[in-house]
Amino acid sequence: MQKRKVVLTFPPSLIDQPVTYHLIRDYDLVVNILKAKISPKEEGRLMIEISGKRESLQRGMNYLQELGVEVQPLAQDIIWLEERCTHCTACASICPTKAIAVDRKEMKISFDKEKCIACELCVSVCPYKAIEILF
Amino acid sequence: MAKTIAEINEKIKKGKAVVVTAEEIIDIAKEKDIKKAAQEVDVVTTGTFGPMCSSGVLINIGHSKPRIKIEKVYLNGVPACADLAAVDIYLGATALPDDDPRNKIYPGRFNYGGGHVIEDLVAGKDIKLQATAYGTDCYPRKKLETWINIRDLNEAILFNPRNATQNYEVAVNLSDKVIYTYMGMLKPNLGNAYYCSAGQLSPLLNDPYYKTIGIGTRIFLGGGVGYVVWNGTQHNPNVPRTEEGIPKVASGTLAVMGDLKQMSPEWLRGTSITGYGADLTVGIGVPIPILNEEILRYTVVSDEEIYAPVVDYSKSYPSGSSEVLCEVSYAELKTGMITVRGKKVPAAGLSSYAKAREIAQILKEWIKRGKFLLTEPVFLLPSVDAGITFKDLKERPIE
Numbered sequence: 001m002q003k004r005k006v007v008l009t010f011p012p013s014l015i016d017q018p019v020t021y022h023l024i025r026d027y028d029l030v031v032n033i034l035k036a037k038i039s040p041k042e043e044g045r046l047m048i049e050i051s052g053k054r055e056s057l058q059r060g061m062n063y064l065q066e067l068g069v070e071v072q073p074l075a076q077d078i079i080w081l082e083e084r085c086t087h088c089t090a091c092a093s094i095c096p097t098k099a100i101a102v103d104r105k106e107m108k109i110s111f112d113k114e115k116c117i118a119c120e121l122c123v124s125v126c127p128y129k130a131i132e133i134l135f
Numbered sequence: 136m137a138k139t140i141a142e143i144n145e146k147i148k149k150g151k152a153v154v155v156t157a158e159e160i161i162d163i164a165k166e167k168d169i170k171k172a173a174q175e176v177d178v179v180t181t182g183t184f185g186p187m188c189s190s191g192v193l194i195n196i197g198h199s200k201p202r203i204k205i206e207k208v209y210l211n212g213v214p215a216c217a218d219l220a221a222v223d224i225y226l227g228a229t230a231l232p233d234d235d236p237r238n239k240i241y242p243g244r245f246n247y248g249g250g251h252v253i254e255d256l257v258a259g260k261d262i263k264l265q266a267t268a269y270g271t272d273c274y275p276r277k278k279l280e281t282w283i284n285i286r287d288l289n290e291a292i293l294f295n296p297r298n299a300t301q302n303y304e305v306a307v308n309l310s311d312k313v314i315y316t317y318m319g320m321l322k323p324n325l326g327n328a329y330y331c332s333a334g335q336l337s338p339l340l341n342d343p344y345y346k347t348i349g350i351g352t353r354i355f356l357g358g359g360v361g362y363v364v365w366n367g368t369q370h371n372p373n374v375p376r377t378e379e380g381i382p383k384v385a386s387g388t389l390a391v392m393g394d395l396k397q398m399s400p401e402w403l404r405g406t407s408i409t410g411y412g413a414d415l416t417v418g419i420g421v422p423i424p425i426l427n428e429e430i431l432r433y434t435v436v437s438d439e440e441i442y443a444p445v446v447d448y449s450k451s452y453p454s455g456s457s458e459v460l461c462e463v464s465y466a467e468l469k470t471g472m473i474t475v476r477g478k479k480v481p482a483a484g485l486s487s488y489a490k491a492r493e494i495a496q497i498l499k500e501w502i503k504r505g506k507f508l509l510t511e512p513v514f515l516l517p518s519v520d521a522g523i524t525f526k527d528l529k530e531r532p533i534e
């Protein structure tokens with residue numbers, strides 16, 4: 001079993017297609033939707049956690065790419081610029097996954113990419129632009 | 136036995152002064168008795184690092200040829216005030232470019248404002264100056280566009296009319312929608328809480344009645360040396376206090392000033408508060424001379440003994456009433472979870488405790504190495520006996 005978090009970007013032509021349904025039924029994958037967003041230009045973005053056998057995952061990803069869906073791994077999305085961080089801890093209390101954790105003795109934060117679901121909440125909360133989205 | 140500032144300075148010059156931080160003194164006082172600690176310790180250093188409204192810089196750019204008496208001026212597109220003289224300019228931390236969308240695209244991001252210009256200026260970056268004037272016989276020029284740099288300015292002075300507030304509110308949101316405040320993004324129905332004080336390290340919480348801090352007190356300011364020049368605006372000593380004298384709400388404040396040319400961008404940071412505006416985060420550290428036992432006793436205060444009022448920022452604060460929902464200690468706040476109306480609420484800081492600690496350490500090192508001598512204040516900040524009453528605005532309709 002393998003687990004991956006990815007951001008899927010759908011062109012307008014694919015928005016109404018039951019893509020996740022196919023991933024589940026045809027490729028035997030477990031799909032957990034973390035966030036979905038449709039922009040005014042009708043481009044859809046779906047953040048999913050996807051798990052299954054290694055080969056199934058690969059085949060699922062190939063299927064998406066063939067369809068014209070852009071697949072990006074999620075771990076790259078959010079970056080923490082430690083040198084800009086003041087360790088105010090403002091971002092820690094709103095992080096839903098505890099990807100940002102506070103060492104209570106040092107009163108300093110740490111960022112665990114693995115736990116981050118790129119919800120972007122912390123990005124607008126940080127007053128010092130110490131967290132950035134890479135797209 | 137009481138000590139004087141002059142005696143402490145003699146020890147500092149000889150490298151013999153005993154200097155500890157406001158955090159370290161807590162444990163020292165636990166081990167020794169207060170009397171002994173007061174004899175041994177000479178200085179306790181404090182620190183705070185948080186967004187501080189009412190900050191700004193005063194610069195003199197030098198006269199151009201031909202001369203100009205500047206009327207309107209922009210620094211990197213951010214408007215500043217030139218209404219002082221010909222080429223004196225005051226740039227406030229919250230100023231925004233005219234074309235910033237503000238909260239039109241809600242919540243606004245306020246990516247670049249006065250505080251960011253100050254950070255760039257102190258970092259030694261070139262700043263674009265655009266000025267206009269109406270022209271006079273003695274100052275004929277009407278337009279000036281040039282790069283300026285801090286090293287070429289006659290003066291660059293950080294002058295913050297209100298900083299280092301003694302204690303502060305904890306902000307929560309009782310409404311059913313997200314709100315964006317100067318105290319951060321607050322989730323509905325008590326979804327989270329923000330606080331903004333260094334607690335036991337905070338300068339004025341270690342000298343709650345201002346028995347050592349006054350006009351002329353030399354301090355760590357923005358990475359350089361500065362001075363307390365007045366009480367800050369909205370300085371309000373007459374608030375409810377604990378038995379030990381710790382204010383239970385925001386109270387005393389400092390007006391501070393110092394040479395920006397000595398300061399560093401590490402301790403003066405441009406700040407963008409989503410939905411609210413731009414600001415400057417300032418690092419301040421105040422040394423407290425341990426003149427006697429009483430003063431030491433104040434510095435021993437710990438997070439368990441400092442309480443902050445929890446206030447609803449959806450209705451109560453904006454309406455001007457600031458009704459206190461409950462009180463929580465900084466010890467509770469620093470666990471990251473407080474209880475309000477029986478509900479567990481995640482809490483986080485806006486001011487950085489880690490940086491406050493660093494400032495107290497740096498100041499301690501400066502004093503230990505004889506680099507930084509204490510000053511005798513010209514007069515102390517007005518305290519509870521000064522008869523100050525804090526006034527809200529009384530509006531009088533204009534006919």
Ligand code: SF4
Pocket residue numbers: 078094095096097098099100115116117118119120121122123
């Ligand atoms: S993007 Fe979301 S999950 Fe990731 S660190 Fe920020 S708040 Fe946490």
Ligand code: SF4
Pocket residue numbers: 084085086087088089090091092109125126127128129130131
């Ligand atoms: S909000 Fe920004 S500065 Fe504060 S701890 Fe988080 S990343 Fe660091």
